[in-house]
Amino acid sequence: MKYEEQPITVITIDELLARTTRFFQDGYRLVQIGCTKVDGKFEINYSFDKDYRFENLRVELQEGGTLPSISAVYFGAFIYENEIHDLYGISVMGMNIDFKGTLYRTTVQYPFSTDTKKEDDSCPGR
Amino acid sequence: MDLLFFLILFPFIAAIVLLIIKSDNVRGAVVGVSALLIAAVSVWLLAAYATSGTVFFPVSPEPMGEMMFLIGMGIALFILYMGVRYKNYIAIALTIIQSALMVYFEFGISHGVVPENNFFVDQFTIIMALIIGVIGSLICVYAVSYMKDFHKHHPELKDRRRTFFFIMFIFLTAMFGLVFANNLAWLFFFWEITTLSSFLLIGYTQTDEAMKNSFLALNMNLLGGLAFAGALIWLASTGGGMELDKLIATGGIIALVPAVLISFAGITKSAQFPFSSWLVGAMIAPTPVSALLHSSTMVKAGVYVMVRFAPVLQGTTPGYMIALVGGFTFLLASAIAISQSNAKKVLAYSTIANLGLIVACAGIGTYEAIWAAILLIVFHAVSKSLLFLCVGTVEHQIGSRDIEDMNGLITRMPKVAVMMLIGMAGMFLAPFGMLISKWAAIRAFIDAPYGVIFVVILAFGSALTVFFWAKWMGRLISVPPPAEDAERRVSPTEWLVLSFLAGLMVLTTVLFPLISSYLVEPWLLTIYGHVTLLAQENVVIMLIMLFLLMVLPISMLYYRKDHRQVKPYMGGMTTTSRMHFTGSIGIDREVTLGNYYLESYFGEQKMSKIGIPLCVVLLAIMFAGVAVAGLMH
Amino acid sequence: MTYLSKSPWLLHYNASSCNGCDIEILACLTPMYDVERFGIINTGNPKHADIFVVTGSINEENKDVLVNLYEQIPDPKVVVAIGICAASGGVFRECYNVMGGIDKLIPVDVYVPGCAARPESIIDGIVKSLGILEEKRTAMVKGIPVKPEMNTAVREAGTE
Amino acid sequence: MGVFEMVGTVVRSVFRKPATLMYPVKTAKITPLSRGHVVIDVSRCISCRICQKKCPSQAIWVEPKEKTWQINRLRCNVCNSCVETCPVKCLTMDTHYIPSVTVRPGAELFHITYVKPPKPEITAESKD
Amino acid sequence: MSRQIIIPFGPQHPVLPEPIHLDLVLEDEIVVDVIPSIGYVHRGLEKLVERREYTEYVYVAERICGICSFVHGLAYCQGVEGMMKIEVPERALYLRTIWSEYSRLHSHLLTLGLFADVLGFENLFMNAWRLREHILDDMEATTGGRVIQGSCKVGGVRRDISSEKLDQMVSGLNELEKEMKELTEVFLRDSSIKSRLCGVGVLPKKEAYEYGAAGPTLRGSGWSIDARKLGYAAFSKLNFEPVVETQGDCYARCAVRAKEMFVSIDLIRQAVQKIPDGPVEVKVTGAPDGEYFTRVEQPRGELVHYLKGNGTKNLVRSRVRTPTFTNIPPLVAMLKGCELADVPVIVHSIDPCIGCAER
């Protein structure tokens, strides 16, 4: 079985809107937006697809930074951006539908931005 | 005789007195005493003439006739003045034509006819007099405190209460005159006074919209008046005579032409399609005016004359056309009522609908149909006045006449709400009056030729009726979060009137077999010569139902104890006691429950688009039919 | 023996289950398992329910819902926790948004283990709960409060 | 026409035997591979704790010193992981599911009877 | 007060087997405003990847959702394999294909059944679920679990299926196909169902794309996009065409699912025919490093698992983007202006799997 090519282009935040708009105009659909916290900074991946060709943009964001929303380009992006906000605490500017942090109401706020280990109670008796 | 004169003249005198009085308290007292006297005399009239059949009162036409003509011309001048002042040229044109006709009538042809029996009393008159005397004067009493509040709520409006009460009582005078008159020319005189009074009352606030609507009412009624005048001229020129009873007894084409013309006037007055818009527009007036126009006066004048002419119309093409106008108005107005959320508009359309049913009965004209028609007039008057006055009271307390705002009135204003519920039940539920009348109408229609069409119309129409009343009832009784008790501020006079009307509502239902057998049936017997009686067992069953309805609320006492109270099901969302919950995006939402209005199906515009052309065509056929018959004659 | 055990009506709530147990509960209603044989109906309305069937564990968002539904069920009522998530949080015990089994909030009468619980197992569990329902009815008639207090604060659940 | 499309199936169902398995009357259908519950052969367990480590839901607790093997049935997600990773194959997956309980039972405790140096003898007390 | 009715729809609602909440604002039963709210099933299991070894996390991945359980396991395993560039044995790939198509059959029957239930067609629901039980029987016989199969592992599959059993499965499916034909006929031709589905919840082609729809929702709007065409597992060696409908309404989405079931049966037949002999797993050693996006076609649409490792036994990040999640924006668009009775129909027409979506 051969594995798919998955090019990832690292871009700056300023480029983001222009690049996504170009993808949109080229007929790419938004596959997903995902965030990963690596070494104190956030990596945000934007995946696009056209005719099974997979393209990724990656933006790196320092803690406390804000992210521009691409929901004006891709309407459906708001759901990912809200999720990123709720899980990582990244503020996303200009979402078309802003859940204001209520997409996931979690016990721990912004669980993915911190280490949320529960106290270990692995004793099976309980 | 004295009673008649008292009833016609006393309100007039009271009106003059009220025009002079400035003090609120004195005015209240005068209205109260006059109302009591009028009501008492109406009842006395019942006692005096209930069993004596038709009694005629010959009055010399000489001074009266001239006086009426002069007043009539005065009215015409006044309307002309108003027309010029408000630049309403249709009104001017109609008035000029009508005055010309009346001048021609008075000086050209009326000399040949000298009616003797200018006034009369029969059972139908008594019924009408009771409605006017009791319900009309109750509305006047109610108006005293209502108008006080009204001006408190609307400080921007000029306080013209003196004029207001003056016209209200003039209205009563006109109505009494109208139902007692046997001379059609006299009847027409009173008819024109009601037109003018309603014009003035609708325009009471003198706002632009009020003036617009009042002119609409005026113009439509003047159009009807034109037809009425035409009828008078026809009668004078063909020698049909001016006396109502003789005319009806004569029948034939001589009577049919005026019958149709006067029915046309009746159709305008009782706001049938295509003339329904004036009554809806009249809702701009203070609520007692609406109540008066809808329940006991104005519109009832229209159906009154039609019922009078029903025997003439029976079985004729124009008669069927009139019946169809009534039938379709019933159907379409009921449908429109579904799409309205303004309580007064719902009541207005319901009035139009019920009048349509009465008109349909009158157009069919069989004795069963007339039996139904008279019962409809009675029950409608009682329920509608109650409902209007309740809405008026509610409006002043909660500051809105929108049905949606009456949500949970049962907790906020329990007594008024219960009265409203009684009023509404009276409009559409067994065993109350309106339903009995509808039941009678169904039976009347089946046996009438081509009556099947009307049965179908009635079947659909009453289904529509159930919908809009029941959903309104639902709004009243749904128990919302606790709110302040808004009932304390209701004035005692309003209480008195409302309770009295609610009692009357139940009483008429209980007494309906008596009304039927002592008033309606004898009257029908004199007109038609035969009558069938209402089956006794059905009366018993209806009384059982009424009894159950009165007894069952006792069970509420049982349900108050040992029942755990929980919140309504909200799909698992936790809600506060005031029915708020935190919805999506953290928005605090309040559960609001609106009714359905099915506007895309039963919207005002949509239905009017069907109703107006349809009824215009029907009326055209009616005129064509009568014209053909007239020419052949 | 009263009619209660002949006509138990269910209310099913998916707390934060993965659907595994949910679809097995639904499967119980379908021809192969057909629990209507025992008069069981899935009402979906707490006001009509006798047995509260819960799958999945509680989390921040659904904890109020669970209590709300429980309170709306008229007595006598029993709670059946289906699957290990409802019992203990299961494989998701350590997730940041999982607070554990539903017995931390409402009293549970029957635990049905399994991941996902098999339809047969669910039927057994519900049949078992009928006995408890009867007991509660008897107690209710006698006026003995058998209802354990609900914990709105998370309590130590089921220590040995 | 599109109306009464279902009638064939419906009428056939009426005259056919119901598809119902009649569960409590008849026994549950179970396949040889069905995952019911984990069974330990206490005589072969070497207390290596691999099963405990590999258990995704921490249902298993092994105390090598006290020679106990505990499993919380209300935590076990019957994934077969312990069975597959057990180096001595002392764990097996029984096809029968655990019956429901009315009180939270806590962990089920097994005393490991495996003795290290000599060849493991089969003891009578194998299961709880 | 207005004429509006505000209804809290869910989280507990009999037509929603899973908790979501919709604030419905109605006027005469017409939905004038709708905002969904999720989070009732959010467990936060992506975070568990930091605490479970990568070989063990597959058990968690399978429990992301009890309906698409197998596919989640598959996607996760494929992700790790992609990161570590593992060559999975051919037979394992075919078995994965067979199971994932079985999953699709079971899921589509389930969802069509629930769809019928939402439409108030109880009999159809019962019949759909009756047929589904046969699929589950085969699933249990081959994997040991009815809904949570647990047969995928990093480097292959846990269990082999004997060739007799495979033949038996195919002949069973052939039997079932007839009944399924009858069932889908009802869905596609019954006028009362059509009156509820045709023209309801229309998602135009362009919007489907822009709003990020996936799976049958996307294909129902005329896009021929099917992640199986990427050729993962053994799909590259099998012939099939994605089912596409163009109307974009609930009927189209329902039709896509109904027709896809037969494609799945055909795929299983092909796979059973072509399946080679050989081992079903390879030994996996070492720890994953790097990152990988797996895209597989779940019954509900394209599923993306993003995995990132750092050379230890624990992955750094597992990000699951499920088709239901990406179908929520189109759902919001579709719900505007529909009737109350259409709400559950439209919600079901995207075949929501909230368990997946919220993880």
Next chain:
Amino acid sequence: MSIIYALLFLLLAPVAGGLIAGIDRRITARMQGRVGPPILQAFYDLGKLFEKEKVVVTNSQNFYVLCYLVFIALSGALFFGGGDILLVIFAFTLAHVFLVLGAYASNSPYSHVGAERELIQLMACEPIIILAAVGMYMVTKSFYVADIAASNIPLIVFLPGLFAGFLYILTMKLRKSPFDLSTSHHAHQELVKGVTTEFSGPTLGCIEIAHWYEAIFLLGFVYLFFSWSPVIAVIAIIIIYVFEILIDNTFARVKWPLALKSSWLVTAVLGILNLAALYIIGGFLK
């Protein structure tokens, strides 16, 4: 005599209604390939409901349900007592209005929408019931059920259109798919339980009994069409009920606009045609 019939109705209708409900559920189950509940299940359910705790949202809601039950029973008793059929229909409508009011009273969104839909259904059903009564009158010349039942004219021959129309709304009145809009026997509806959402325990039991009364009343109405031959009538009722169950099992629930429009269309077309035909025949006979 009529009083005896009325009393018999009051006593036996719940028994018969419950049995029919039980058999109905059994047949439905078989149609779905299941075994189904015991025949007496409906009674077990009822017994259970009366064993439950009394829970209300507002105290007044139970009052409306009581009225509903009383007036349904009354209209049925009037019917079986041979009373005036129009009066029976009005009492029947009154009863339903009470049910609707009960649903409104609780101020809960689901029962509110249920109430609105119930009203729409009431609006959809009302015309054909009245027209059917009128048709019966036109043939038998009496509004009394006793007379209609005693007449030996095969009404069905004269009133096929009205009968078909009545069958159409019978589905609505029996709350069967495709017209189980306001409250459904089956759980999974967008309105949860519609009008009955907020009723529980004994109150729900009352509604259940009222439903049984209603079912028997409606079947009695069907009987009138065949009343010239009781044997045929009973067979017809059985066939019609099974047919209703079949319809229940072979249709998806429609939406209210379609329910309203279609039932009015059926009423208007079939009802008017039938009545017109009767009218013409009547003209000939005269």
